[in-house]
Amino acid sequence: MKHRFALAATAATTALAGAAFAEGHGGTMRIGITQNNVGVDSYQTTYERAFIEAAEANDMVETVVLDAGGDVARQIAQMEDLIQQEVDAIIIWPTNGEAVIPAVRKAFQADIPVIVTNSNIAEPGFDFVASFSGPDNITQGQRSAEIMCDKFKEMGIEDEAKVVHITGQPGYTxxxxxxxxxNDRLPEVCPNVEQIDQQPGDWNREKSQQVMEAFLVKYDDIDGVYAGDDNMGVGALNAAKAADRAEDIIFVGATNFAVGYEAMAAGEYWGSIYQSPVDDAQAALQTAIDVLNGEEVPFLNYFDTPKITQDNMDQFTKPVF
Known part of the structure; x- marks a missing residue:
């Protein structure tokens, strides 16, 4: 298998193009991927490594692996470059679910199937996408709310608990x-729990620690913290520990990072959602291959992401990221 890095990439399309490929293309599948921001966290770094390894294990696949570095303009340029290279399929991990739609449309118009990975684009772009491969993020948020509510009920504070919420990067699906x-599920399962604030942590541990420091100054009573991933959740935990308030707060995240798993093992962090970047990467590549082979692929091609808490963490291996 041939593997190379390029400076830019892009694409978009339909399953019909995949069927045409299967009928008329007897050679190597050339698949480009433009990622969100490999350097921002260990999940994305592990994803890239797993994607490359999976591609190298398939003699029928050649890849162009790109990283937008969190820059929407760069990702759009990468999409346009991949279209010019006439790759057979494009995988995009969107930097912004709205902003990349015109580039995805261009790929579609060039008869290049686009597979969106990990984080979907906004709904107006769905017509230009062959499939989404990744986690069901709405379900993840719902499960995190259930984890938190169940713990509050166990503690007997479900009628009075107050929660703060640290979200990921604004505009990111x-x-x-x-x-x-x-936000939708917590009032359903714990209607008397009050969410008193919500601020972005941008997937960054240091920024999330600063957000939590501000919450701790502003609010004397915080019973729970929900963070959109464990990297941010541990940042919040670190702020609470520094303020000597961590023991009074239940921390729940998503995408169980190694640091989150370790904090759970230490009894400092209650629960999360178990998600593998290796599964994520392998599923995206296989989805692209299936589309090019003309196979039927669900538009929303989810892989499961179960709940993990201190009570059941022995059933899960420590994340490698």
């Missing part, structure tokens, strides 16, 4: 959907 799932 995963952040929007996890927040939506949590």
């Amino acid at each position: 995963t952040a929007i959907e996890r927040a939506q799932g949590f």
Whole structure:
């Protein structure tokens, strides 16, 4: 298998193009991927490594692996470059679910199937996408709300608890959907729990620690913290520990990072959602291959992400990211 890095990439399309590929293309599948921001956290770093390994294990696949570095303009340029290269399929991990739609449309118009990975684009772009491969982020937010509510009920504070919420990067579909799932589900399962504040942590541990420091100054009574991933959740935990208030707060996250798993093992962090970047990467590549082979692929091709808490964490291996 041939593997190379390029400076830019892009694409978008339909399953019909995949069927045409299967009928008329007897050679190597050339698949481009433009990622969100590999350097921002260990999940994305592990995803990229797993994607490359999966592609290298398939002699029929050649990849162009790109990273937008969190820059929407760069990702759009990468999409346009991939279209010019006439790759067979494009995988995009969107930097912004709205802003990338025109580039995805261009790929679609060029008969290049687009697979969205990990974080979906906004609904107006769905017509230009062959499939979404990744987690159901709304369900993840709902499950995190259930984890928190169950713990409050166990503690007997479900009628008085107050919660603060640290979200991911504004405009990023995963952040929007996890927040939506949590915000919609918490009042259903614990109607008397009050969410007193919500601020973005941008998937960054240091910024999330600063957000939590501000919450701790502003609010004397905080019973729970929900963070859109464990990287941010541990940042919040660190702020609470520094203020000597961590023992009074239940921390719940999503995307169980190694640091979250370790904090759970230490009894400092209550629960999260177990999500593997290796599964994520392998599923995206396989979805692209299936589309190019003309196979039927669900538009929303989810993989499962179960609840993990201190009570059942022995059933899960420590994350590698």
